[in-house]
Amino acid sequence: MPASPSTARAINDRLALRFLRDEGPLTAGQLKSLTGLSRPSVADLVDRLQESGLIRVVGEAGAQRRGPNARLYGLVADRAHLAALDVRTHSVSVVVTDLLGAVLAEAALPMDPRHAEGDPGPAVERAAALLERTVADAGATKLHSVGIGAPGLIDPHTGELRDSSGLPAWHRRLVAALQQRLTAAVRVENETNVAAVAEQREGAARDRDTFVLLWLGEGVGAALVLDGELRRGASGGAGEIGFLPVPGTGGLPSATGCDGGFHALAGSAAITALAARHGLVPGADGGPVPAGAVAVRTALATGADAFLDALAGRIALGAASVSAVLDPGCVVLGGETGRAGGADLAARVEARLGELSPLRTEVRAGLLGGAAVLRGALLTVRDAAQDELFGPARTTG
Template sequence: MAETTPGTPGLSKPTASQLLARLQAAGLVVATGTTEGRPGPSAQLYAVDARAAFAAGLDVTPDRIRAAVADITGATVGEFEVPTPRRQPESVVGQVTEALDGAVKDAGVARSDVHRLVIGTPGAFDPSTGRLRYASHLTGWHSPDLLDALAAVLPMPVEYENDVNLVAVAEQRLGAAHGHENFVLLWNEEGLGAALIIGGQLHRGFTGGAGEVGFLPVPGAPLVRQVTRTNSGGFQELAGAQALPRLARELGIEDLGHGPSAEVATELVARAAAADEGAYRTLLDAYATGLATGLASIVSVLDPELVVLAGAVIAAGGEPLRARVLAELTELAPTRPRVVLGSVGESPVLRGALETALATTRDEVFDTSR
């Protein structure tokens, strides 16, 4: 945050001085020096005390939990990561606390210094039951008592949010969607998902399932029934990470690399974006058409001003993929939103969790009416 002096625009000098004195007494700002080289008396300079409060975020995947702590200015001051092999369900509380405590220790603070924690997971916790839905692949997170068990060991308020929703928050606050109040973010890594920002606010739906577009029936893919049981759907089968290796084989591409499907898909898309012709270029065209096919249904219903393309698989395609998705979407949808690539490249889920936690924390600590 910028430094300030008692001559703050919009406030009289005595009022500004009194306000700064209250903030300094509360430990929220610190004196940083005085002005020099200006006519008249020197003015005292103040800055926000970065250690006035801390907030934390967790990014949960089937393979690991990544935690971070940020100070009140938004700077990340501690990070820690815990692998999450397929353990018993009761270990989830231990995994969460281990990750959080590691980040807190790295930040050089105590658990009690953290004002708020936001946890990002695939799927969403149903507000009526407290149970995680739409994420059967997240082992151990489906107990009906999980949220109560976490509340019992975590000394700060905790919020739970869908991981793709948090990416949209990060892009709205810091990235490609800054200044936009109506946009769709399409995410593709291990799975396909979307976040919907309507009137500047996240739209979560009745059970938290808004944006679970991987289940969307689309032309060009078999109709999948009992989608929550199979944890898939038409759009996921058409343009998800697992679809790209299959498409590559159909095009005669044999060197697919090794590793999880998302890593293989990311490598295939990167090669395709760099190719001028041949099978890889056909792969990129087909992938763009698949993405645009699902997006056309979303855009037709929501009519957003902006579509943000994000996630490792999409990011690997860069501008060549973005241009193709836009061209296809222009033909398939009745409206024509701008299509851009996400720009929050490093840990966007975790950044969105921190931004969400910080927004409430700042409101609380800077409430001078209390």
Template sequence: MPPHPATPQTARAINDRAALALFAARGALTAGQLQESTGLARPTVTELLGRLGSAGLIEQIGEIGADRRGPNARLYALAGRRACVAGIDARTDIVYLAVIDLTGRAVAERAAAIPSGTPAAAALDTVTAALAEAVRGGESGPLHSVSIGVPGLINPVSGRVRPVAAEAGWHAELAHAVRERTGLDAAAVTLDNEVNLAGIAEHRVIGPRGSDSFGLLWLGTAGVGASLILDGVLRRGASGGAGELGFLAVPGAGPQVGRTDCTGGLFDLVGPAAVARLADAHGVAPDAFEHPAFRAELSARIALGAAAFALVVDPGLVVLGGELGRAGGALLAAAVERRLAAVCPVPTSVRTTAVPGNPILTGAVATALDRARAALWP
């Protein structure tokens, strides 16, 4: 078939989206700066700014140029109050929430405790009430999208949760409860494995630096897991089980008892209780990474999980995340890299996480913001 040239409507949509992406990446811009960055003609930029302003996607926030002759240049930016999005990091005993506006500006954060033994209905009420309070208290626009991170294997097609021991009973119902209480549709509220969201957050930081493929090995206080980013894309697997390294049967971890917990898996070697026992055996604190013997034995255990990445998918880089990975820092990462090189023929670098704060929450709000912008932008 002969090629079809773009229609004026298609060209306008492409230009509008390119301009919005620039505003998102660089912040406020004048018409002249936008023209310089896009290469569009001045009349085209003027029309574009008018369209985006009428659609409520950008707004004038001020002027610049008071120190030069001639009229001031108007300064435009994304209209943050057009919509807001939320991210939720749901642990077994506490939930962290963050709300950001369409510019990516933080609007509100909340933490809600879920004591052990709390009935499912009460837990869901606590979370949804905290979400409503965060949205209302932040004086933001209407809630558009919510991304939720929970432990467990989440089928990427059906969205169903396959429970694991680290998951609370109410986790599987959380997305439904949020949809019901907010009135959002199914596509606007998504559920994902929490370490997958941490992997997305990691890629937002190190991807622009050239690390488009890596395995994130999550060494957390609640569990051990992983996420896999290849060529900039999160790989979930056919059933959502890609990266569940906590279940990986390893020598010395003991017999495996069941398929819904990590007993007998890597978790029994590098989980918090196992690390505490190892530290006690060496007569040091669990964060005494400067102790050579403790660090050597711990790094040998972690290298077993890193080797699974290296030998199966060869990402070239393993990132140590979670509370243990962050606390170990460059000292532990270097020790794991040396141990990995000794047992694995595939060259693999090991680094500590580059994401500050809560990576799960960061990944959750990032994915929610992506969906909102995709829906609201031309």
């Protein structure tokens, strides 16, 4: 059955909005070429979208040309505002942008480690107040959505952060508190998953639709991107590689702790202890950088090859297990430690991995480091907001 005229117009409008989102400002002539619509249909479409407040004239295609087709049309970026949060155990970072992702304000706040225990109320209030101040500083009067990247398991059925051992209670309380205080939609996603989104869109995995991000920061984790889709698992726990049983830990993980798992080899505290055993004294580093990342940076600066090889062997154990099960073809070393190690550590891990597995797996250094969480949370919430306001992506033919 052919689409009704109103349905056809809606499909065409969404298609044009998608091109304007992905390609940037376009002329009516360019929209005609991209959509395959007739000139009158494009003219009607442009009029409808302008009247709806979705697009506006943002310039001209060239000074030598005049007339309607020379006008450049772009999405109305201030139609809605977005916020993203990177929620760590000891800090919260916030960014507020317009609908197209232009940064309007950003801020960060350290959190007292004592908030990990006891009454979560003060920590929740500090984090919520930081978001509200940053939104006010940005002049964002149309806050549409808030995206949160946080450690822990996200229930795939409810979208809520689950109670996880070792994580402060204020993490879970924060999501509920923001949902109560704001009219904006609040979406939460695992920090490693959003980091993988950022590395695929803007970082080390831009040419890959199948890869695994191995997060190396204060703790460890993994994100699985298979055939272009982020895979969360039946319970939201895909990639909880800190619990992976591996040799060399002197024990086994349990349902309530990952101390005997891969975390005991590649977490920040474990890396720092390994550095000490190799006589490495890490230098100071500004900002909230995990001590393990500082140790790796110091090792590279001082040529501590024995330490770097030992660390690469540890990381390769986790990577080999992932490779044996998923055969992703590419592992990205993300997080602060992955970025600190750069191409040198990645090459060492790839060489050791080649000795452990017959499956060829490229190992790359993440390009975004810890910043990937905030960036990924923003990209995720921006996609959702644009889909809601402009319609989901559609294909022709």
